[in-house]
Amino acid sequence: MTLETPLIGWHRQHGGKLIEFAGWSLPVSYQAGIVAEHLACRKAAALFDTSHMGRFRLAGPGALAFLRRTLSNDAARLGPGRSHYTFLSDPEGRPLDDAYLFRLPEGAYLLVVNAGNRGQDWAWLHGLDPSGAGLEDISAQMAMLALQGPLSSAVLGRVLGAEGLPAARNHCAWLDWAGGRVLVSRTGYTGEPHSxxxxxxxxxxxRLWTDLLEAGSGLGLMPAGLGARDTLRLEAGLPLYGHELRPDWPILSLPLARHGVALTPERGDFLGRAALERQAAELAGGQVAEVPCLIRGVAAQERGMMREGSPVLVEGRQVGELTSGTTVPAWRFKGGAPGDEHYSRAIGLACLERQVVAGQKVEIVYRGRALPGVVVNRLVKPGGNYLQPLL
Amino acid sequence: MNFPDDLLYSPGHLWVRAQGGTVTVGISDFAQDQLGRVVYVDLPSVGQAVAAGQEMGAVESAKSVSDLIAPVSGRVAEINEALADNPAPLNDDPYASGWLARIELSGALPAELVDAAAYRKLVGA
Structure with a gap:
């Protein structure tokens, strides 16, 4: 028995190719296909049903204290209407999950976790004495969408009005909409500057879903499925739990994780703190012990293919392997904006020995062939309103 | 699903359009539907010898890879270079702009190739 979001009927009626993901029945793509949906997000906008994500609300008087001792980032840093990246760390500094914590404008907290980890996260938090935190699972009552891409502000403005849209990354606000209200957050999983x-x-x-699609129909907005969600996050260098983050790997193996870990003296102890401090000290000091590898971007320099598990070689010696990899489409840019032509390129994220840094020429082995590539810090760069492919 | 009557079909789900000593090959509508969205296609090189029933390349979809099994024996005369930049025609137009290669036959067409009616039965369409 698979779980279904409130939009399942729409997905079925509009050519959604349904697959099972983390126990949910969701479209991998619609009729336009992954490539067109990916390209729409980079040039116009894409709309995703993300209601499968887990949503926990914490509104009790003890919520802040509970979050400060159980999450890797410091919830006390969040003012009302702000959010940040965070981890559920085990005592050894390994990730049970990566998550986003929102402090709602009225003060309550909303923790958004991965669909596949929702049950485990819920049990974990309950094992850490959440009494007084007012912890509740509101995944079923509150749905979630992602509207991402350069024209997403324009689309949203047509539906909710341009007044009051959060203007900076990680800000959120309630907006009135047709008698109800929508929490609008400037966040996302595509790397888009407008998201x-x-x-x-x-x-x-x-109704919100169809209103948004209608408002965006003349602007190039497309509904997009899990397939494009994965290629977009990969191109943006963002981690996927189970790939770049694994339950037996140190959290700080992922360089981006430093944005979700606060080791400041004033916050006191939290679960995993000692282990995370050891990991941070090792990375700062240069010795190799608990964190032998780091997640890096890899871009092919010729046409070809790479996938998760492909070995990465430097001068014939294996230095790591891909944690994610595929071929993604990209627009050819003209004068700082996407043109009309697109191409495809093979990219990946890899767990590589720490001495292998950006600029290193590598070979990625796939199906008996060694594809020339290069290690990069980023696979895309923000170019004003757009994310521009690098290489 | 669409299986044009003027084509022959191989057990590896490729179609063959015979024009004298050279044939054009591609993947069938059934194959593209089974694969899902193709993200990359690994084609043989021009000049390469291929043998019926042997692998001559691969098609990569978002989550899986499938070998391309040569439907005929011969030498690759031409490949569809445009697919390298944009493999979408493999899904959207498999019998025309999604063609894979043109192959100069080294002998007769293999007996395993079947007509559209027999292929429809094979794939249960």
């Missing part, structure tokens, strides 16, 4: 996540009562999400 929003929307939270709305489950009973209203069908």
């Amino acid at each position: 929003y996540e929307l939270f709305v009562e489950a009973s209203q999400v069908g």
Whole structure:
């Protein structure tokens, strides 16, 4: 028995190719296909049903204290209407999950976790004495969408009005909409400079979804599935739990994780702190012990293919392997904006020995062939309103 | 699903359009549907010898890879270079702009190739 979001009927009626993901029945793509959906997000906008994500609300008087001792980032840093990246760390500094913590404008907290880890996270948090934190699972009552891409602000403005849209990354605000309200957050999983996540009562999400699609129909907005969500996050260098983050790897193996870990003296102890401090000290000091590898970007320099598990070689010696990899489409840019032509390129994220840094020429082995590539810090760069492919 | 009557079909789900001593090959509508969205295609090189029933390349979809099994024996005369930049025609137009290669036959067409009616039965369409 697979779980279904409130939009399942729409997905079925509009050519969604349904697959099972983390126990949920969701579209991997619609009729346009992954490539067109990916390209739409980079040039115009794409709309995703992300209601499968887990949503926990914490509104009790003890919520802040509970979050400060159980999450790797410091919830005390969040003012109302702000959010940040964080981890559920085990005592050894390994990730149970990566998550986003929102402090709602009225003060309550919202923790958004991966669909596949929701049950485990819930049990874990309950094992850490959440009494007084007012912890509840609101995944079913509150639906979630992601509207991402350079024209997402324009689309959203047509539906919710341009007034009051959060203007800076990680800001969020409630906006009135047709008698109800929508939490609009300037966050996302595509790397887009213009990107929003929307939270709305489950009973209203069908109307919000169709209103957004209608508002964006003349602007190039497309509904997009899990396939494009994965290629977009990979191109943006963002981790996927189970790939770049693994339950037996140190959290700080992922360089981006430093944005979700606060080791400041004033916050006191939290779960995993000692282990995370050891990892941070090792990375700062240069010795190799608990964190022998780091996640890096890899871009092919010729046409070819790479996939998760492909060995990465430097002068014939294996220095790591891909944690994610595929071929993604990219627009050819003209004068700082995407043109009309696109091409495809093979990219990946890899767990590589720490001495292998950006600029290193490598070979990626796939199906008996060694594809020439290069290690990079980023696979895309922000170019004003757009994310521009590098290489 | 669409299986044009003027084509022959191989057990590896490629179609063959015979034009004298050279044939054009591609993947069938059934194959593209099974694969899902193709993200990369690994084609043989021009001049390469291929043998019926042997691997001559691969098609990569978002989550899986499938070998391309040569439907005929011969020498690759031409490949569809445009697919390298944009493999979308493999899904959207498999019998025309999604063609894979043109192959100069080294002998007769293999007996395993079947007509559209027999292929429809094979794939249960």
